[in-house]
Amino acid sequence: MAIIVTLDDMLHQRRMTLTELSEQIGITLANLSILKTGKARAIRFSTLEAICEALQCQPGDLLAFASASEAGKEVA
């Protein structure tokens, strides 16, 4: 997908695990895992808000856009 979720990098920067984030914002680990691995098809504003609040970051720190060709190169 052209939208890349950079939650993993942000967690790394904040020295936080996915489990800790899950406990803090009340979203299941399974759902956060789906988001982290880029398997999610959509994200709610409320989820984005909760993650930004917990990680003290902006939505742009969690999401990035790569055109389809760039994304293809990354995979290759």
Place this chain on the structure above:
Amino acid sequence: MTHSYPLALSRRVLRILIKLNLLFGVLILALLVTSVVVEEPVMRALGAGSPEANAKLYLGMRLVAVIGLAGVPLVHFLLTRLLAIVDTVRDGNPFVMANAARLQRIAWAVLILELMHLAVAVIAAAVSTAAAPFDISRRFSLTPWLAVLLLFVLARVFEQGARMREELEGTV
């Protein structure tokens, strides 16, 4: 998983209806065969009079039995699809494409059954006489036709619901 009394009751009722339908099928077949093998006693027992005077009525009755027999697999198909839908409700995920397809098939089955019902009414009217009336329900009712319409609409509703559900499943 969803457990509720009406759901459990529906499953039990559907299972009983499936067995009853098959039993009716066997009975109709038995009646049809015996009406050929020992024609006169069977037809007299059914109140159809003598074979000489009522040949048309005999034929009509047999035709109705054949239509009834043809309805058995159709009703079986309908009831088993309905049971499958109820099972998905029990499992907590009824909004799936398979249920939309099942509902559409049920709608077609009900439509065919209603056409068969109409055929039975036409046959009964054609062979019935004042001396030997063929008393079979032939009053036209709008309700089943509305049910057919409703089922087709519901199938589309399920299709939309399944699509929305799929989208929701990928939403975090």
